[in-house]
Amino acid sequence: MSLADEMFSALMDHSPLSASMLGVPGWEDRLEELSADSERTVRDRLAGILDKAETDTSEDPVTLAVIRQQGRAIVDRIDARLVEHTVATMSAPVNGLLMISSKIDVSQRLGLFPRYIAQAGDRVRDSDRRPLRRHLETGVQRMDAFLAQPVQEWEGGHSDGIRAAVAGFRDVLASVEDGRDDEHAGLCWLPDGERNYANLVRNYTTTSRTPDELHRLGLDVIASLREEYAEIGSRLWGTKDVPEIFRRLRTELLWESEEQMIASAVEAIARAEAEAPKWFGRMPGVGCQVLAVPAQEQRTSAIAFYQPAPADRSRPGTYWLNPLGATERSRTLSEVTAFHEAVPGHHYQFTIAAETELPNMRKYAFIEAYLEGWGLYTERLADEMGLYSSDEQRLGMLGLDAMRASRLVVDTGLHAFGWSRQKAVDYLRDNTVMTEPEIHSEIDRYIETPGQALAYMVGRLEIQRVRAEAEARMGDRFDVRAFHDLVVGSGAVPLSTLDDIVTAWSGAPGRSASSSR
Template sequence: MTSLADDMFAVAMDREPLFASLVGVPGWDDRLEDLSLDGDQAIRERLADVLRRAETSDEDPVTLAVIRHQAQAITNQIDARLVEHTVAEGLAAPLNKLLTEAPQVAMSQRVGQVPRFVGQVAARVRDSDRRPLRRHVQSTAARLEGFLGSPAQEWEGDSSSDIRTSIAAYRETLLDLGDLRDDDHAGLCWLPDGEQNYLNLVRDYTTTSRTPAELHQLGLDLIAALREEYAEIGSRLWGTRDVLAIFHRLRTELLWDNEEDMVASAVEAIARAEAEAPKWFGRMPKVGCEVKLVGEAERGTAPIAYYMQAPLDGSRPGVYWVNPLGVTERSRTQSETTAFHEGVPGHHYQTTLAAETELPNIRKYASIEAYLEGWGLYSERLADEMGLYSSDEQRLGMLSADAMRAGRLVVDTGLHAFGWSRQKAVDYLRENTVMPEPEIQSEIDRYIEVPGQALAYMVGRIEIQRLRAEAESRMDGRFDVKAFHDLVVGSGPVPLSTLDDLVTAWSGRF
């Protein structure tokens, strides 16, 4: 009989078989997920069984907390029916996710299932009482037109004709949709059951009981506090504490000349981080972190930057993907902070070191965003402690990234809980961050289509910093930062309350 942890992992991978292949877990290379209503119901029933068994399970408490979180979070995602109105965001919209990940995994055993998968996505969108934004339908239709007009890709194999016929039909389904939402009704609160669905997603993504109103205010407070840090560095670098003047210089100066320089800067930053890391971590990953440019066809819908985990067998390194969209309009000051977040000591160390443990797979690969993205954001500030930033210009980039994450608390809750228009969210980021226009537009579309996920970064970062500070105080001179970091990343993704228990128990032993 399989363990509860193994059963939960099997459900999660049946829901995300491409992820299993990306990280090299065998057993799912012949599958694509079933996105029909019946398929969702079958997954939901299995999750309900997992939650029932968890009530009397003898799994260890940490693993049990992860199992419960994952079972409830996937259930809430199914109930929110996001698949029915998520069409544009790169790794959230089902078809865009497939087209992004298919070239990265073995497809030969499942390529024949792609038309079925695409047909299910089309049916869910067509038959739903939830409609996507008009702008997202238009941008996706344009992207798919480009895909259909391009040569067949290697992964399509002999199924290329059927795949492209199904994608053309999906595109027509999108264009035939009536009653599309406009930009004034972008958030979940405008959809049936949207307010409750958002509350559930907020709880799942933050693993806390903070309300949307509390998170909104936290973001406003953090934005205000960051202005003092801008003034301090600005006075040192440019002789001015005028935050608006600093913002202006960051928006109009220090921009990239080309995408080659963008990649070179990321490579150099990661190399410096890898050289310094042994002073801050007791364990080092067995595989490295490579930097790659997002393909031209995916740049319009892919995130600005993201990390793809190395497979278990070490057959390729982890990959930090850099999206050069609007490169000459973007500040080069955020190059290093993003590399530290996505690569080293951020997601690359976090995911690779967890995967190399003997933990159950559900502990290695759980999708717990407050932990995962909290560590990524924590790593940006840790990099400053490590002496990794090459200049005050790059430290301003660190603050710019902080402001973006604080701004996310404001605009995500604004859109989905308080009914903000898309334009109001755009205006807020324009006024309170130094994000370039292409990035603002891309980020707002991401928040619209992945409700609640953007809240995880700052909530998780604040909690990891709090736990470290309390451990340092409790242990006094016995605190070992390397041991703290090994504990946090070596435990795998866990809810923040569970991480609190782990750190408290660890620091209390000394």
């Protein structure tokens, strides 16, 4: 077995649900082990592979860079013990399990659900890293909501055991009396928090940028976006007043119906597919469908997300839209979200990489600075492609840009600089067009997945940088279709490695692909 295959197997053994979500066969009857002993075993296995990677000469440098990044990322997340204080959002093990179960075939692993849920409860109950009090309350509410629903089709003959385990987990959350208050929301207030956050920042951004540098970067991007808001606002409404533009975006331009929201996404994706051949030389071999999140899942589901096609291509890629509360949400985010999640965003990225001859380690690597950086890059690429139907929709593009830039400020503020939850909420309220429920949902996400929110803007800016440098080097020889084929066809890679790949392609001397920045 090659080192790449060895690491890929170790990662899928650690997270079989990820294999199923990616459509990779072979792990359908397994479920992650959450006990501390099991995580130590996983850590030791990954550390051994990482040791081999330091002296391996059989793999190419790009694949070695991916192996190292992926192994270190899991090791650092295990060391941070996030499972012990992540209970409210979809990042929480039990919440994620219940959400994913309706998206994939879980029939062969249903008997493992009670143990998994019980292990999650054990980790929370026995930990010195307490969740926020409000997150414990949210977790209890989520478990109560699940238990109040009729038995789901996927539960099959295991419903009694699963529901008993969920009830037990609910009781664990309710029994924790010393949850953290909102003034102590970030990792910096927990044991080893500063070290753990530094490791997570490195793994999620795949750069050496410090929290302080990222914080200042976010402030700078927010300032530049205000100029763009003023320009479009003046053209659209005759005002350059950014607070007034924000007010209009929050309170006007709302959907008239759920059906209108779905139809808009379908139309946007169709326009993107028609224009894409001018910007990509390689097209995905499977299409992208748009589906509404089922009614029973809408209260706990994200607003929108993408699910790749399975390896056997038995169904297309799927762009899931949550219609809950559609008539209270701005329609300006419709097109930009479709371009990010579907075409030419994650659908092209996941599908084209899966159709290459790359090893599975490269096809399915989950490097979020690359993955989410590409998604955010395509939001601006869509403007180059002429895909936005109006200035209203371009304001939606700026709205998501502002959210991602604010994440740099807020995530570092919470976890490195000790911000209270309320200070983070206030920052998003002043600098984005998100509604109040969206703001609170986002902040809770940042608290429970420290560092992840940094990946988007860091990745976008890096892809834009390497493209601009390649264009400057190549001049008239630069072909944007070839550039996009190169970036997507290389699979997910660390940003420093992407720099090396593009530098070599564009004809300039560069560092070795295994170097780090």
